[in-house]
Amino acid sequence: MLAACLLPYGGYLLGGLAAWICRFNWSLIKTISIETGLQNTSVSILVAMSMSGQPDLDLAIILPIASTMVSAWPFYISLPFYMLYNKHMNKKKAKQLEDVEGSTMAVVDAKHALEAEGKINTACEESNDDLALENKL
Incomplete structure (x- = not known):
């Protein structure tokens, strides 16, 4: 055996x-x-x-x-452990994704607030200024 x-x-x-x-x-x-x-x-x-x-x-x-x-016995024995591991990792990835999305939204909100106050220029205005400078050269 x-x-x-x-x-x-x-x-x-x-x-x-x-x-x-x-x-x-x-x-x-x-x-x-x-x-x-x-x-x-x-x-x-x-x-x-x-x-x-x-x-x-x-x-x-x-x-x-x-x-x-x-x-096939080792596969059948290891299958429940593999499924538990995947379930744990999926929960962990979902939590990380929520954290990233939350911090990204905070950055976007802060940028919009600064733009509304006139403290920073928008990216479009900066890129237009760069294009105008390149055309003069």
Whole structure:
């Protein structure tokens, strides 16, 4: 049973490590890791089928089939933790976005107040002055 578990898990780890060494982004690293682990079990079934005759074939493919059956367990176990992590990160990003929007509105309000008092020029007037200066040169 240990060999059946190590076959796809080794594929997951080695595929992910190879993708990480090649400096792929995180979504590609996960994809390559999962595909490598799943293809690893398929290759072992095909090798067992081609190397064994009919009486031994049934016994030869038991471990690769068991490996295929248990390879999804880590994903099912880690899924609730992943979902909780994403929920927490989405709340955190939403709070940061609210903070940024609130501070941006405060800056815009302050700019409008200063413009109304005549203490600063608008950006349009400044850019028109710059264009007039460039045309004279």
